Amino acid sequence: MSTTPLIYLDASQVRQARSLARRAGAPVVKLAKAHTTVSVERATLRLAGLTGADHEGQPWVNHLVDAVRGQVGLEHGVTTPVFDALRAGAAPDLLTLAQQSAAGSVTFRLPEGRDLKATQRAARTAVARGIRTIDAQRAVRDRLIRRHGDPKQTPWIYLIVATGDIDEDIPQAQAAAREGADVIAVIRSTGQSLLDFVPEGATHEGFAGTYATQENFRLMRAALDETSREVGRYVRLTNYASGLCMPEIATLAGLERLDMMLNDSMYGILFRDINPIRTFVDQRFSRQIHARAGIIINTGEDNYLTTADAVDAAHTVTVSQLLNEYFAKEAGLEDWQLGLGHAFEINPEVPESFRLELAHALLARTLFPDAPLKWMPPTKHMTGDVFRGYLLDGFFNLAGTMTGQGILLVGMMTEAVVTPFLSDRDLALQNVRYVLDAAGGLREDFHPPRDGFIQTRSRHVLGEAVDLLDRIATDGLLDAIADGTFGLMKRPADHGKGLDGVIVRAPDYDNPAVTLLETGATR
């Protein structure tokens, strides 16, 4: 989707911005490599094939990880004690072992010497099966895209469905796809990010969204496969790899062939008060899974602008995009998988607000020419005046097409009023379609002058971003987060939810999933 850039940026300044992002991010990657978390270990067991939950809904992966942690700790990785117990004949399979461990009847130990080697081989064989399922799902996606095709236009039209009940979500998602949506996002139940387990099965009760579960993923993907055949284009499915179970949800997404995942490097820290180290460790593992699964990630920079001012804080978006890019590439994601986020959130009362929006959107477009940028609609200045909101969404759509955004989240005029009515969604899609049909080619004619307002503003924001990155690289990213640099929220590294699930890796830490993901091996 890249053509000649519409704005001129100083190449050496762009290089400097990226090298500062690397300098700021590298210590965090080192930290991530030195730790594991309960959720990373649970994700590993899920790859090895352990599914299901007890009658109270507590997943077996949680039982098994807790049992191992209680007896021998997790610093060596969960698979070594688990597969040692299996080899010793404590149980015939993982599920039985988990059930017995929940009853307290399994004794775990840390094998040594030849036992250790054989145990590690057994663990790797089991986990590799899960990785190969992810590989196979990626191949299926590629085949379906060849068969049905991609959307005819960019940006891709991204629509949210959220009823709380998967059985209601499915017909709504199918209807939305028939009406023109290219990407369906099933928004999660509002409390899920702070659950330290992934619920099981098809769910019918959620608050402002539907729980992310393996079964819900499977049901929705199957329904959209059916609709893809019907509409003659591959309809993509999105969910959220965020919160305390980010690695597990990423894993389930890979296993069930989700196509995009919301996955921001700092969102959980800033907006959910999840411990920074927990987040960065979970983040790296989930991004490695996404890279392997061919999933496009969507980052959450739009959120900064809902708490801070969209003009004053424009450069924090750029900084976060550069950090997200660094962390993503370090984890193996490619440019086409980086749905870096940004949003149309400037106060419409600000003079020249639309030109400022164009400047910011073009800056992102030019900095990341090969990334399918995710363009998020206004929310903060949607006042409840639905008529004015509809106009604002029209301008948002226009900015999206003029600046060549990759993924356009459809704005609802009832934002901040009610969950969208059927008619709101229909009107919103009409709005998008009108703008794309009427002005889809406008980008061709749109060349803001080099010394004009838009280009000058873009370069100004980049300059501010470089200054801030310089400060972050010098002070350290964790300290910058602790000081409230992003979204004005202060999040110290030794606070936050999920801290007790962070474990320092021992020198002999072994995790076959990490090995397979880092080497690209399939066995």
Added chain:
Amino acid sequence: MTNRKHLRETPRKVTPQIVRPYGDTTGDGMVQMSFTLPLPHDKRAEGAALQLAKKMGMDPALVVHAKPIGPDFTFFVVYGSSNHLVDLSQVHVQEREFPLLTPKEVNVAVKRGLRRPLVVVGACIGTDAHTVGIDAILNIKGFAGEKGLEYYSEITVVNLGAQVLVPELVAKARAAHADAVLVSQVVTQKDAHIHNVSQMTAAFREAYPAGKVPLLVAGGPRFEDGSAERLGVDRIFGRGTTPGEVASYLVHAIVPPATPRKKAS
């Protein structure tokens, strides 16, 4: 009611006791409405839309737009004259019971009355992750051109952010010696806001000795006027509340020698 100045500002044109909606002529009663019926688009569906409009008191009603949404639904826009009358003597709203102060006046009042900073603990509680409301009131950035409470030199703000658990809120409030606790609730699906706030007030009453509970304030776009007592909070703030209003209320309710604090018990 110590200050009624705000109730009588500039003399206005005398409004009649009975009013009707205004389209383009006094008394025409014109309103517009849009809705969707679960019917395929045809003559019968339009007739059904008209019948609904009439039952809602729109007569004459005019279906100005009807559009199918998929095979099973039709969207309508209807204009018409409402035959209902509004009797202003039957309209009851909550009037602001405290004077509006400037940030400077707030600071002076706190300094003189409390002789120490007023401590405010704020959070979005339960599953609610929408910090927009609490941030608009607390963050220095503020809302509607007014700076947030962090800006007030005599107010100490502890903003706990989103999805704070009630026991954590109580513990933090105690640790900070909170004079007031502000909670924001945006998500209202399945009455989550009511449930969460009731749970919070119960927890505070349990944790504090009687009469020592900090001032409890709930804010959000969907709380009913006059529901404070039922929820067990001291005050509810609705859509469009500015930081200045909240600060003024805190002074009114907490700082002596204002009128004695009304406790919900």
